[in-house]
Amino acid sequence: MGAFPFVHRELARFSDLDPMGHVNNAVYLTWIENARIEFLRHLGAFDRPDTTEMAMILARAEVDFRAPLGFGDELEIAVRTSRLGTKSFDLEYELRCGERVVAEAKTVLVAYDYGTNESREIPDEWRQRLAA
Amino acid sequence: MGAFPFVHRELARFSDLDPMGHVNNAVYLTWIENARIEFLRHLGAFDRPDTTEMAMILARAEVDFRAPLGFGDELEIAVRTSRLGTKSFDLEYELRCGERVVAEAKTVLVAYDYGTNESREIPDEWRQRLAA
Amino acid sequence: MGAFPFVHRELARFSDLDPMGHVNNAVYLTWIENARIEFLRHLGAFDRPDTTEMAMILARAEVDFRAPLGFGDELEIAVRTSRLGTKSFDLEYELRCGERVVAEAKTVLVAYDYGTNESREIPDEWRQRLAA
Amino acid sequence: MGAFPFVHRELARFSDLDPMGHVNNAVYLTWIENARIEFLRHLGAFDRPDTTEMAMILARAEVDFRAPLGFGDELEIAVRTSRLGTKSFDLEYELRCGERVVAEAKTVLVAYDYGTNESREIPDEWRQRLAA
Numbered sequence: 001m002g003a004f005p006f007v008h009r010e011l012a013r014f015s016d017l018d019p020m021g022h023v024n025n026a027v028y029l030t031w032i033e034n035a036r037i038e039f040l041r042h043l044g045a046f047d048r049p050d051t052t053e054m055a056m057i058l059a060r061a062e063v064d065f066r067a068p069l070g071f072g073d074e075l076e077i078a079v080r081t082s083r084l085g086t087k088s089f090d091l092e093y094e095l096r097c098g099e100r101v102v103a104e105a106k107t108v109l110v111a112y113d114y115g116t117n118e119s120r121e122i123p124d125e126w127r128q129r130l131a132a
Numbered sequence: 133m134g135a136f137p138f139v140h141r142e143l144a145r146f147s148d149l150d151p152m153g154h155v156n157n158a159v160y161l162t163w164i165e166n167a168r169i170e171f172l173r174h175l176g177a178f179d180r181p182d183t184t185e186m187a188m189i190l191a192r193a194e195v196d197f198r199a200p201l202g203f204g205d206e207l208e209i210a211v212r213t214s215r216l217g218t219k220s221f222d223l224e225y226e227l228r229c230g231e232r233v234v235a236e237a238k239t240v241l242v243a244y245d246y247g248t249n250e251s252r253e254i255p256d257e258w259r260q261r262l263a264a
Numbered sequence: 265m266g267a268f269p270f271v272h273r274e275l276a277r278f279s280d281l282d283p284m285g286h287v288n289n290a291v292y293l294t295w296i297e298n299a300r301i302e303f304l305r306h307l308g309a310f311d312r313p314d315t316t317e318m319a320m321i322l323a324r325a326e327v328d329f330r331a332p333l334g335f336g337d338e339l340e341i342a343v344r345t346s347r348l349g350t351k352s353f354d355l356e357y358e359l360r361c362g363e364r365v366v367a368e369a370k371t372v373l374v375a376y377d378y379g380t381n382e383s384r385e386i387p388d389e390w391r392q393r394l395a396a
Numbered sequence: 397m398g399a400f401p402f403v404h405r406e407l408a409r410f411s412d413l414d415p416m417g418h419v420n421n422a423v424y425l426t427w428i429e430n431a432r433i434e435f436l437r438h439l440g441a442f443d444r445p446d447t448t449e450m451a452m453i454l455a456r457a458e459v460d461f462r463a464p465l466g467f468g469d470e471l472e473i474a475v476r477t478s479r480l481g482t483k484s485f486d487l488e489y490e491l492r493c494g495e496r497v498v499a500e501a502k503t504v505l506v507a508y509d510y511g512t513n514e515s516r517e518i519p520d521e522w523r524q525r526l527a528a
Contacts, residue, residue, distance in 0.1 A: 145297075195456065
């Protein structure tokens with residue numbers, strides 16, 4: 001698996017902090033969601049009005065927390081495709097604050113047909129974009 | 133202005149707390165939003181598929197914070213109509229924790245036509261329900 | 265592994281919803297955090313002023329999303345200890361809405377000494393409570 | 397009242413959106429909180445370890461919503477002191493997205509002594525900084 005082709009930036013908000021003064025764990029899922037959307041947009045996912053072409057559902061999320069974060073910390077969230085199956089694919093995320101890796105995450109996404117309410121094969125066009 | 137005819141209940145989540153250990157101020161708007169939706173549903177606002185009948189936008193919100201709240205505190209949020217204008221109306225909220233009033237709030241809501249993207253007169257049917 | 269000895273309840277807030285009208289994925293971590301805190305409180309974790317006895321850090325979280333949730337959905341979150349290591353332990357969560365399992369989750373927690381800023385062995389007293 | 401001496405920037409997150417696809421109203425309080433903290437930091441509020449010098453509580457917040465916001469919208473939040481009383485002061489906020497004013501807000505803050513748990517006169521040093 002190669003390098004991370006895409007990096008998204010986030011900033012820790014005051015309301016993201018918990019009573020320990022650290023960024024609450026749920027905020028990491030919010031950040032990687034933004035990173036995921038920007039990554040897919042970068043791949044051209046939302047270029048066409050026919051967005052059902054890129055419909056998908058989030059089936060699983062995993063986060064490993066490596067170091068705490070505080071108010072005003074600036075994050076870089078690197079994203080890459082780490083698995084490309086028939087109907088589903090994985091994205092991996094590395095969250096860095098300066099030189100430190102503060103968290104790593106993975107999500108499993110399933111191609112979905114909202115017309116039939118069923119999973120579907122990943123269309124070839126996505127497959128090429130996700131593999132790029 | 134009479135008594136509060138409607139009460140909604142909420143519970144402070146751990147993630148609602150800020151580094152002082154108090155519920156963050158923005159959470160109060162989330163609570164009164166839930167209370168508002170439940171109040172309007174109680175008035176029959178969402179009984180019909182044609183929900184455009186009850187379309188409205190939030191134009192203004194005010195909150196007076198009286199006392200801090202902590203994890204696990206249980207809230208009662210009383211709601212009532214406090215003004216009924218031609219195109220807009222006000223709802224008032226009293227947030228209580230046990231016997232204490234911990235916050236008071238007011239929102240201004242404007243009847244809206246999403247077809248023309250313009251404000252509109254409050255339909256008579258709402259007017260009667262809101263005045264009840 | 266036995267049955268779930270503890271159940272926590274949550275309610276989907278309007279602000280928990282995303283543009284699809286579904287509860288946003290990050291909210292699930294918020295819910296299981298509340299469930300975890302209530303489970304540990306139920307075990308007596310916060311009975312004593314000396315809470316450092318029960319200090320821990322969240323090292324990892326995993327969520328499998330089984331079905332979408334909407335506004336006003338009521339959740340039951342069952343919690344149990346699923347692994348008890350030397351310095352860390354796992355909690356498992358089952359999120360149910362009525363009869364449906366809507367999500368499953370696991371967290372890895374590490375016993376921590378905030379004095380030395382190092383992980384530590386799980387004290388015997390916790391070990392007994394977590395195994396109960 | 398003069399111009400806005402300070403501007404804070406924010407970015408609408410996907411999780412900030414509600415089912416209408418608009419940024420939820422409670423998020424505005426989160427944004428102006430971040431703007432407020434950065435404004436006070438800019439004034440030197442947190443320069444010294446003795447932060448009790450700048451202790452304050454949020455007594456009231458008002459927001460006027462002028463236009464809806466969507467995913468990825470970039471905000472500029474201008475902040476200024478608009479009233480300086482004996483024990484309390486007001487901050488005003490203007491939220492702009494490009495050339496549009498999308499919201500205006502005001503908060504009332506009260507100088508507070510966490511030792512005696514009572515409001516106090518605004519210290520001269522703050523008074524000068526807030527008036528600058």
